[in-house]
Amino acid sequence: MSIDVANESGVPVDEERLSRLARFVLDAMRVHPLAELSVVLVDEEPMAELHVRWMDEPGPTDVLSFPMDELRPGGQDRPSEPGVLGDVIICPQVAARQAEKAGHSAQEEIDLLCTHGILHLLGYDHAEPDEHKEMFGLQGELLAGWRAAETDDRAETRENTPR
Numbered sequence: 001m002s003i004d005v006a007n008e009s010g011v012p013v014d015e016e017r018l019s020r021l022a023r024f025v026l027d028a029m030r031v032h033p034l035a036e037l038s039v040v041l042v043d044e045e046p047m048a049e050l051h052v053r054w055m056d057e058p059g060p061t062d063v064l065s066f067p068m069d070e071l072r073p074g075g076q077d078r079p080s081e082p083g084v085l086g087d088v089i090i091c092p093q094v095a096a097r098q099a100e101k102a103g104h105s106a107q108e109e110i111d112l113l114c115t116h117g118i119l120h121l122l123g124y125d126h127a128e129p130d131e132h133k134e135m136f137g138l139q140g141e142l143l144a145g146w147r148a149a150e151t152d153d154r155a156e157t158r159e160n161t162p163r
Helices: 015-028 044-055 092-102 106-121 129-160
Strands: 002-007 036-041 063-067 084-090
Touching: 002 015, 015 036, 015 106, 015 129, 036 106, 044 063, 044 092, 063 106, 084 106, 092 106, 106 129
Parallel strands: 002 036, 036 084
Antiparallel strands: 063 084
């Protein structure tokens, strides 16, 4: 699986963590191992330009998703088709403001936005109440699984580190 994370924002972000999170989400959604994903972090000005151009809405937003090959999650017995999933564009400055309001860290907000963006690339939406319930429920499950996996990985690393 090819996951490219590019930080063009100038804001320090744990790019390796984002790559691990994206891999976790794609694996959980049974996306083909040869699929490609790009995550790009941008400043408010370029995000505002994208927001106006593609959504016809003013100002910067938190996350935008640009699907390419319209891949969908795999089934129980098979992964999705291989292909280019698309691009997730995140604005860390908007994420930081949202995180403050929500009472959690900017990194947690960026994790949420990355997961949210990937789900959009996989065809999920939240325009209708039933879609909203499904997408946000899945997003919550994926983030809870991610946090548990990261906690387990850190504990294992500590156990295997010579003292």
